[in-house]
Amino acid sequence: MRKYSYFPGCSMESTAKPYRLATEYVMGKLGIGLVEIEDWNCCGATSGHTLSEALGLALPARSLALAEKRNPELDILTGCASCYARLRLAMYKARTDERAKYIIEKTIDMPYAAAREVYNFLDVFSLPDVREGIAERVVRKLTGLKAACYYGCLNVRPAEVTGAPDRENPTSMDEIVALTGAEPVDWAFKAECCGAAHQNDAASASRALPHRILRDAQSNGAEAIVTACPMCNLNLEMRQDGYVNRTGMDRIPVFSLSELLAVAMGASAKRIALEAHYVPSAAVLARALRRKDA
Amino acid sequence: MSKIGVFVCHCGTNIANTVDVERAVASARELPGVAFASEYKYMCSEPGQQMIKDAIEEYGLDRVVIASCSPRMHETTFRKMLKDTKVNPYMLEIANIREQCSWVHTDKAKATEKAIRLIRMSVAKAARDEPLFASSIPIEKRALVIGGGIAGIQAALDIADAGHEVALLEREPSIGGKMAMLDKTFPTLDCSACISTPKMVDAGAHPNIKLLTSCEVVKTEGYIGNFQVTIRRNARYVNHDICTGCGLCETKCPVKTDSEFNHGLSKRPAIYKLFPQAVPSKPVIDKNSCLKLTKGKCGVCEKVCPLGCIDYADEDREFTETFGAIVFATGYELIDWTALYGEYGGGRYPDMLTGLQFERLVNASGPTEGHIVRPSDGKEPKTVAIVKCVGSRDPKKGKSYCSRACCMYAAKHAHQILDKLPGTRVFIFYIDVRTPGKGYEEFYDQTRKDGAIYVRGRISKIYKDGDKLVCNGEDTLLGKQVKVMADMVVLETAMTPSSGIEELATMFGVARDVNDWIQEAHPKLRPVETQVGGVFLAGTCQGPRDIPDTVAHASAAAAKVVSLLNKSEMETSPMISVVRREHCCGCGACEKICPYTAITLEEIDDRVGAKRVKRPIASVNSGLCQGCGACTAACRTGAIDLLGFRNAQILEEVDALCL
Incomplete structure (x- = not known):
């Protein structure tokens, strides 16, 4: 059985209830064990590193060091793109930059070897055997659901830290989504910044960012947007009033990859709290479930 | 005792600003075997060469040390000069006190000291120079x-x-x-x-x-x-x-x-x-x-x-x-931008063309007989964005160099669009506009007067919205983000060497530079060799x-x-490897290391005591040997010597430096 040290992150504990429930459901079905890191703390996103380099590295590194101490044989997994970016950067810096490693260990007052990898859900769901497992456990198809897979900027960037093969047109989520019978659409904003980090402090600069993502998804025929990050999900949903007023377009449901998989694996709407979304998303999923294979 | 002449060059101020030439000359006079030493502003010039020739005549010099620029620069010049004198052209040593001394140092006292040592080495080596004679090979015309x-x-x-x-x-x-x-x-x-x-x-x-x-x-x-x-x-x-x-x-x-x-x-x-x-x-x-x-x-x-x-x-x-x-x-070929610029759609949109594709499109003998239309729907574009430096001047994604021709053909493309489709809006995104060449700047100027809109800034993203290609970028002169809704985009992509x-x-043993272009023999003076x-x-x-x-x-x-x-035969360099047969043990290390396949092992009849034996020894093909010296370094018994750089000469230089 696959097992990971799990870093939930603050969103999973608060705004991303459906995402959390669906993730638990899917991981349970797939037999992937999540061992929550004991006494984990804020990853520092999105303001930590802008205030202090040491803080930006030490905050995520503390959780990683705790994970490696408790379960030295487990890699670390997180479902949030911001957490992933911070955790992975701390791991990368500790491995490649002696000065950074010194600062980290001095600040957290613990050794941090960076011996284990940091992964996001896309990494794990793309593993050949996990993908096979997903395909086997899909009990109902989301036939023809036109889905725009939104990776978010931080699941793939920067290249030297994430090692993602294609930062502009990633395809790993599209391939996973296709396993459920849904149809990923070809669109151009898969990994553009949604501006979530600056909605409060620089609203004028960042309000338009989610709008162009929503617009490009819809103009390429998407009925729903699938995300791999609770922050992206929240931001893309919450900014839709302004979007509808500005562009005259319709609202578009936004939900996480975990939710899509959970539904395809048989979870009820109630089981994963689909009703907690700002933009109702149950209808579009129900419609796809009713659709017959063409 | 040899009679060596030492000639120290100022190279204008190139050497003289950092090296005390007078002191170098004075110290050279003290070296064993030196019969004459002098300096001059430009040793390679006509009067400089004449000075050397006169000194050879007057002082009966039999070998020459010139302290100047790198031998790669002027060794041939001075060899040619010696042909008119009694001194064999290979009884010449160049002490490189420019590239390896004055150009890389700032402390004059220390640089002078180093120049003196370099000259001392060359004098020591010159004392062991021997006359060499070029042979000739026939030329297939x-x-x-x-x-x-x-x-x-x-x-x-x-x-x-x-x-x-x-x-x-x-x-x-x-x-x-x-x-x-x-x-x-x-x-x-x-x-x-x-x-x-x-x-x-x-x-x-x-x-x-x-x-x-x-x-x-x-x-x-x-x-x-x-x-x-x-x-x-x-x-x-x-x-x-x-x-x-x-x-x-x-x-x-x-x-x-x-x-x-x-x-x-x-x-x-x-x-x-x-x-x-x-x-x-x-x-x-x-x-x-x-x-x-x-x-x-x-x-x-x-x-x-x-x-x-x-x-x-x-x-x-x-x-x-x-x-x-x-x-x-x-x-050349054009760089494969589709693999590098995912943010431009990576080749997914048919109405994005490379410069060469546009040439075919606008060509009367091309697929549309010269009508500028979109490949996707055959419609004439109302707005065209031309993006320069795609893959050029972009070391992070493409090549660091400028592809030189693109600024001009971008202007030409704009001109052709405005000429064939009057009223079309043409935006050219650029970093700089480079137009060195006869009539080039005037052409660029005219293109702007024709109505092409030049925007200084790179394009960050191109994507499709309906049937438009949206080009996001920045106008760095205005300091503002810009967005062009184009019907067609032309990417002026980098040139790369042919596959x-x-x-x-x-195959030919020719060197390539970091970008795989063929390396010329000298960037300024031998550009076609x-x-x-x-x-x-x-x-x-x-x-x-x-x-x-x-x-x-x-x-x-x-x-x-x-x-x-035009020559029926040509001189070859006599500075090639020679094998001392009695020292060669036939191990073949030289044969393996030779980059020009100039060394082979041949079997000879030999005697060990009273016994006749056959044994292999190295043999050098003088036509193939380029005088690189790799074999002399590889030879365990010191049996191979490079003429002009004999082991004994090199050791003499080392002694002069260290003892």
């Missing part, structure tokens, strides 16, 4: 030009006009290269075909030029004057000896595959001429798309050919010919350049070839 673009054609014509035989080799089925694809040339707007096709015809008809189309170099042996080159003629499946080029077969072929010449903007049959004005004007069969050759059925071309030229059993053939000189004219250049360069004797460079194989520069470069290469072929 034929040249091979590799690449049939405008550079190759021009070089071949110039060599042939001078009376020498030339083989013009091209891997495509026709000569013509990239220039044949272009519509008009900047800044005069000459029709490219009108000026290049007559040259193609001339090359095809010239009595001294043999065309080797559909051919590739597979192997080469030998050296300057005597290259044995093995060439493969790829199967054409059409007998060109009888074919008249009537073209009936092309009209009947059922296959439609992407046209290379039109860069995928149109289709061609499997039996095809590269383009209507191809030279030779005869078709070949593309074995990858022909139904008869891939699936064994069809055979229509064979049925319709009135002369029976079609031969499906044709095979690749190899043959070897001897050439005295080689010209690389292998040209296959690595193999070809390795390579480090390998007898191999010359023409056009863009050496680096990006436009047509006028390419033609000039090709003619320069031809002049070098002609001056080589």
Whole structure:
């Protein structure tokens, strides 16, 4: 059985209830064990590193060091793109930059070897055997659901830290989504910044960012947007009033990859709290479930 | 006792500002064997050389040390000078006190000390110099030009006009290269075909030029004057000896595959001429798309050919010919932007063209007969964005260098759009506008007056919105983000060396630079030669350049070839390796390390005590040896010496430095 040290992150504990429930459901079905890191703390996103380099590295590194101490044989997994970016950067810096490693260990007052990898859900769901497992456990198809897979900027960037093969047109989520019978659409904003980090402090600069993502998804025929990050999900949903007023377009449901998989694996709407979304998303999923294979 | 003359050069202020030349001369006078020492402002100049010659005469000097720039710069100059004197040209040592001393130091006292030591080393080595005499090798009076673009054609014509035989080799089925694809040339707007096709015809008809189309170099042996080159003629499946080029077969072929010449903007049959004005004007069969050759059925071309030229059993053939000189004219390709610029859609949008695709689109003989329309829907664009430096000047994603021709052809493209489709909005995104060349700046100026809108800034993202291509970027002069809703985008992409250049360069032992362009022998003074004797460079194989520069470069290469072929034999450097047979143990270490395959083991009769034995020893082919010295370093017994750099001489230098 696959097992990971799990870093939930603050969103999973608060705004991303459906995402959390669906993730638990899917991981349970797939037999992937999540061992929550004991006494984990804020990853520092999105303001930590802008205030202090040491803080930006030490905050995520503390959780990683705790994970490696408790379960030295487990890699670390997180479902949030911001957490992933911070955790992975701390791991990368500790491995490649002696000065950074010194600062980290001095600040957290613990050794941090960076011996284990940091992964996001896309990494794990793309593993050949996990993908096979997903395909086997899909009990109902989301036939023809036109889905725009939104990776978010931080699941793939920067290249030297994430090692993602294609930062502009990633395809790993599209391939996973296709396993459920849904149809990923070809669109151009898969990994553009949604501006979530600056909605409060620089609203004028960042309000338009989610709008162009929503617009490009819809103009390429998407009925729903699938995300791999609770922050992206929240931001893309919450900014839709302004979007509808500005562009005259319709609202578009936004939900996480975990939710899509959970539904395809048989979870009820109630089981994963689909009703907690700002933009109702149950209808579009129900419609796809009713659709017959063409 | 030897009588050494030491001559220290100021090189204007290049050396004299950092090295106390007077002190260097004074200290040289004290060295053993030095009979005369002096200095001069420019030793390489006429009066400088005369001064050396006079001193040789007056003081009876028998060897010379010149402390100046790198020997790569002027050793040949001074050797030539010594030919007029009693001193053997190889009784010369250059102490490099410029590149390796004055240019890299700032502390004058320390630099002077270093210069003095460098001179001391050279004097010590000179004391052990011995006279060397060049030998000569015969020259095969034929040249091979590799690449049939405008550079190759021009070089071949110039060599042939001078009376020498030339083989013009091209891997495509026709000569013509990239220039044949272009519509008009900047800044005069000459029709490219009108000026290049007559040259193609001339090359095809010239009595001294043999065309080797559909051919590739597979192997080469030998050296300057005597290259044995093995060439493969790829199967054409059409007998060109009888074919008249009537073209009936092309009209009947059922296959439609992407046209290379039109860069995928149109289709061609499997039996095809590269383009209507191809030279030779005869078709070949593309074995990858022909139904008869891939699936064994069809055979229509064979049925319709009135002369029976079609031969499906044709095979690749190899043959070897001897050439005295080689010209690389292998040209360029455009960088594959689709792999590098995911943010521009990575090639997913059909209305984004490269510069060469646009040339075909706007060309009267192109797929749309010169109508500028979108490949996706055949509509005329109302707004066109031209993006420069895609892959050029972008070391993070593409190449660090400037591709030189793009600024001008971008302006030309804008001009052509505004000329053919008046009222179109044309935006040109640029980093800088570089227009060095006769009439170039004026052309750019005119294009702006024509209405092209130049925006300084890179494009960050291009994506499709409805039937528009949205170009997001920044106008760095306004400091504002800009967005152009374009109907068509033209990417002026970086030039890169032709595919296959690595193999070809390795075969001839020619060096490549960090970007794989062929390395010239000297960036300023030997721009058409390579480090390998007898191999010359023409056009863009050496680096990006436009047509006028390419033609000039090709003619320069031809002049070098002609001056080589005009001789019946040529001098070879006497600075080659020699084997002391009695010291050689026959281990073969030198044979393995030699990059020029100049060393072989041969068996000799020898005596061990009273016993006669056969044993192997190293033997150096003087025609192949380039004097690199790798063998002398590899030799365990010190049996191999490089003349001019004998082990004893090197040790003498070390002693002079350290003792």
